[in-house]
Amino acid sequence: MKLYNTLTNRKEEFMPLEEGKVKMYVCGPTVYDYIHIGNARPYVIFDTIRRYMEYKGYDVNYVQNFTDVDDKIIKKAIEEGVESTVISERFIKEALKDAEGLNVEPATKNPKVTEEMDGIIEMIQTLIDKGHAYVVDGSVFYDTKSFPDYGKLSGKNIEDLEAGARIAVDENKKNPMDFVLWKPKKEGEPYWESPWSQGRPGWHIECSVMAKKYLGDTIDIHAGGEDLIFPHHENEIAQSEAANGKPFAKYWLHNGFINVDNKKMSKSLGNFFTLREIVEHVPYDVVRFFILSGHYRSPINFSRELMESAGKGLERIKNAYKNLVFFENNSTGEMTDDEKKLSLEADKFREQFEKAMDDDFNTADAVTAIFEIARFANVNVNEGSSKEFAKDIREKMLLLCNVLGIVPEDKDTGDKISPEEIEALISKRAEAKKAKDFAQADAIRAELLEKGVVIEDTRAGVRWSYK
Numbered sequence: 001m002k003l004y005n006t007l008t009n010r011k012e013e014f015m016p017l018e019e020g021k022v023k024m025y026v027c028g029p030t031v032y033d034y035i036h037i038g039n040a041r042p043y044v045i046f047d048t049i050r051r052y053m054e055y056k057g058y059d060v061n062y063v064q065n066f067t068d069v070d071d072k073i074i075k076k077a078i079e080e081g082v083e084s085t086v087i088s089e090r091f092i093k094e095a096l097k098d099a100e101g102l103n104v105e106p107a108t109k110n111p112k113v114t115e116e117m118d119g120i121i122e123m124i125q126t127l128i129d130k131g132h133a134y135v136v137d138g139s140v141f142y143d144t145k146s147f148p149d150y151g152k153l154s155g156k157n158i159e160d161l162e163a164g165a166r167i168a169v170d171e172n173k174k175n176p177m178d179f180v181l182w183k184p185k186k187e188g189e190p191y192w193e194s195p196w197s198q199g200r201p202g203w204h205i206e207c208s209v210m211a212k213k214y215l216g217d218t219i220d221i222h223a224g225g226e227d228l229i230f231p232h233h234e235n236e237i238a239q240s241e242a243a244n245g246k247p248f249a250k251y252w253l254h255n256g257f258i259n260v261d262n263k264k265m266s267k268s269l270g271n272f273f274t275l276r277e278i279v280e281h282v283p284y285d286v287v288r289f290f291i292l293s294g295h296y297r298s299p300i301n302f303s304r305e306l307m308e309s310a311g312k313g314l315e316r317i318k319n320a321y322k323n324l325v326f327f328e329n330n331s332t333g334e335m336t337d338d339e340k341k342l343s344l345e346a347d348k349f350r351e352q353f354e355k356a357m358d359d360d361f362n363t364a365d366a367v368t369a370i371f372e373i374a375r376f377a378n379v380n381v382n383e384g385s386s387k388e389f390a391k392d393i394r395e396k397m398l399l400l401c402n403v404l405g406i407v408p409e410d411k412d413t414g415d416k417i418s419p420e421e422i423e424a425l426i427s428k429r430a431e432a433k434k435a436k437d438f439a440q441a442d443a444i445r446a447e448l449l450e451k452g453v454v455i456e457d458t459r460a461g462v463r464w465s466y467k
């Protein structure tokens, strides 16, 4: 199995630190809003990589944090007049709901900054004691000049970085590239006690601390979106390697962006769609399939057309699978000699799938292998097939789908209320509310709930999702 390591800029053979085990850390979202479709990409991609490693027999310890202390969370909490934990807890719950919708396996652990303060303070103290950090007026900064390897992940050179630093430099810093490990509180902000001030940690330190606590000083894989290479991951390396005196992560994996009109989809550019908005129109499994249809390191453009074509592709897989289930349920008997030959022939799809995934997780080609087994099933399995043969091909197909987290079996779509019917009921409810007929409005909400749909009134209108 080969993977592309950002640290060495090349594809390398995967060799775990410990036989049969993988320690994997993935940077998670900052929880101040619903996740957007760009954020969904690392969720799906690194879950798929984890599933493939599990398929290969590795025991994967998968840690993904939630950043629940941050300026944006505090800002939103002030706007709503609530504690910042109210905001972060709300959006952690929503992010977990989205992850479940995307069929992402639960992480072994989802640590939160607010629950790791002791470890954070301890690591900052170690960095100070070892001469890698300094204190100025209650702030603590990392001294990038003290770490000769600074820049090794991003391939940046510290002198060039300094020359290019046009941002207003904090005058407390010794050098422009130094970054904050601890900052004193400002009026109205949440804070924690520390030896340096009442305050809160900078962003980068949390991941170094959580990776160490839950996975150890040296881990196999560290992953995230490519925007995190610099400065976030560079700073994590500087912190962890200086504090622990050991290499931090063996392999660094980064996903490319989801773009809109060739620009990164992001909150700050305002060109984003939350996943919740998307799944009002397209099911979660189509979103997952859309993300898997490209190579994880390539940029993908988000468009309605591509999403529709992903939907059609997934439908083809589901139809082939449905037919296999039908033939299996409606026939009898064991494989004939010809079927045995065909069964052996069908093993080539698994080989094709593994070859694609072994080559830096080429999910696009892995999906092609599934399309091909679907086509093979359509051609070779029919009313005349034995039960054993239909089952054999179905299981071969399911095995590959499972690795990609695709569920080919449509569950109870028969009686699921359609988006159009939902929209109609929501309009009816709005009219009832307008006419001050709240009993009717409540009855419609209850009716939707009974049909498996949850609605939520927001400033931007009514949001709905399947339960």
Ligand code: AMP
Pocket (backbone or CB within 6 Å): 027, 028, 029, 030, 037, 038, 039, 040, 041, 042, 224, 225, 226, 227, 228, 255, 256, 257, 258, 259, 264, 265, 266
């Ligand atoms: P954030 O909450 O912005 O820190 O992002 C959480 C994760 O989503 C990180 O791994 C980011 O690198 C990743 N991410 C953010 N925007 C995009 C995007 N447009 N495309 C792909 N990944 C993204």
Ligand code: ZN
Pocket (backbone or CB within 6 Å): 026, 027, 028, 207, 232
């Ligand atoms: Zn991180």
